[in-house]
Amino acid sequence: MKDIIAKRAKLIDASGIRKVFALAEQLKDTINFSIGQPDFDVPDTLKEEAIKSIREGFNKYSQTAGDSILREKISELVKKEIGWGNPAVLVTSGVSGGLLLAFMALINPGDEVIIPDPYFVIYKHIVNLLGGKCVFVDSYPDFDLPVEKIAKAITEKTKLIIINSPCNPTGVVYSEQQIKDLAEIAAKNDVLVLTDEIYEQFSYDGKCTSIASYYEKSLVLRGFSKSYAMTGWRLGYIAAHESLRPIIEEMTKIQQYTFVCAPTPFQKAAIAALDYDVTDLVAGYRRKRDLLYDGLKDKFELVKPSGAFYAFVKAPAKTATEFVERAIKNNVLIIPGSVFSEKDTYFRISYATSDDKIKKGVEILRSLC
Numbered sequence: 001m002k003d004i005i006a007k008r009a010k011l012i013d014a015s016g017i018r019k020v021f022a023l024a025e026q027l028k029d030t031i032n033f034s035i036g037q038p039d040f041d042v043p044d045t046l047k048e049e050a051i052k053s054i055r056e057g058f059n060k061y062s063q064t065a066g067d068s069i070l071r072e073k074i075s076e077l078v079k080k081e082i083g084w085g086n087p088a089v090l091v092t093s094g095v096s097g098g099l100l101l102a103f104m105a106l107i108n109p110g111d112e113v114i115i116p117d118p119y120f121v122i123y124k125h126i127v128n129l130l131g132g133k134c135v136f137v138d139s140y141p142d143f144d145l146p147v148e149k150i151a152k153a154i155t156e157k158t159k160l161i162i163i164n165s166p167c168n169p170t171g172v173v174y175s176e177q178q179i180k181d182l183a184e185i186a187a188k189n190d191v192l193v194l195t196d197e198i199y200e201q202f203s204y205d206g207k208c209t210s211i212a213s214y215y216e217k218s219l220v221l222r223g224f225s226k227s228y229a230m231t232g233w234r235l236g237y238i239a240a241h242e243s244l245r246p247i248i249e250e251m252t253k254i255q256q257y258t259f260v261c262a263p264t265p266f267q268k269a270a271i272a273a274l275d276y277d278v279t280d281l282v283a284g285y286r287r288k289r290d291l292l293y294d295g296l297k298d299k300f301e302l303v304k305p306s307g308a309f310y311a312f313v314k315a316p317a318k319t320a321t322e323f324v325e326r327a328i329k330n331n332v333l334i335i336p337g338s339v340f341s342e343k344d345t346y347f348r349i350s351y352a353t354s355d356d357k358i359k360k361g362v363e364i365l366r367s368l369c
């Protein structure tokens with residue numbers, strides 16, 4: 001077996017999350033704070049759109065770059081929100097699919113990718129898989145965008161800076177000033193920025209600023225998984241200023257020989273999703289955020305999350321892993337920060353669950369301090 005598996009597969013380490021699930025398997029009636037997906041179902045009108053599309057025969061391949069009506073609609077949205085006249089748009093199989101295509105199109109072995117730490121897990125593992133080098137920039141303990149440190153980390157080999165706001169796992173939304181400052185640094189050094197905006201609708205204390213509004217050399221990745229609870233439908237998109245169209249074309253070429261296209265009937269439903277108002281859903285999550293934060297703030301060290309549905313909390317133990325094991329033995333599933341970071345000092349809570357479970361989970365976590 002040893003020689004059968006390619007060496008690159010060994011570059012991915014899924015042990016952190018696996019350990020949580022293995023422990024959880026033995027438990028009943030758990031409080032599950034580990035899942036990174038909404039607790040509501042796809043809105044009925046959107047389910048109907050998908051069913052209608054299947055019945056009407058939209059079951060074959062779409063164009064590689066995506067359904068033309070959907071792409072047009074995304075293009076209009078990008079024009080309105082970001083101000084780009086004629087953006088290049090590629091519909092992808094989730095933001096994960098978009099990330100893989102972007103990294104495959106851009107990263108040569110040895111290229112450096114600057115990533116604020118903590119970070120969403122996929123970035124590290126795929127960059128490693130492709131022979132790139134992750135350059136982590138510490139953003140503890142406030143988890144603001146570490147602009148100065150990013151500026152210092154830029155070298156001749158820097159290919160890309162990745163930012164993710166609202167952020168998984170910290171729930172932090174970067175301020176407009178931080179975003180503008182990074183845009184200035186990136187422009188000065190002529191470096192591409194990849195902005196993962198999958199949680200852009202989940203911003204509770206004001207609008208989330210996109211760096212794309214200030215910097216044309218930005219690749220914008222957005223998705224449908226979180227906003228409409230369609231994690232299993234595998235839909236996302238990447239948008240870029242027309243000057244970056246050649247990059248999108250390379251990504252489209254790679255999609256042609258890998259994913260081929262995003263799922264066709266769901267692309268049709270996504271057209272309707274873009275008109276679906278999520279204000280009430282987001283208000284519900286703001287309330288959950290308050291419930292969790294107010295329940296923990298006097299016992300734990302944590303930054304009040306302003307977006308996504310995560311809180312990143314300092315573990316009251318030597319290591320986060322040790323505290324997570326204790327929490328799991330008490331039926332609360334959380335993820336150790338080491339899954340999202342080079343440090344093992346914090347843990348991630350996903351509060352995408354019922355208010356009742358949040359209250360019970362908070363009570364148990366407090367008792368473990």
Ligand code: PMP
Nearest residue numbers: 036094095096120168198223225
């Ligand atoms: N980016 C971030 C920050 C995420 O949290 C996730 C999902 N957990 C993704 C990308 C991938 O989402 P999907 O592939 O479902 O669009």
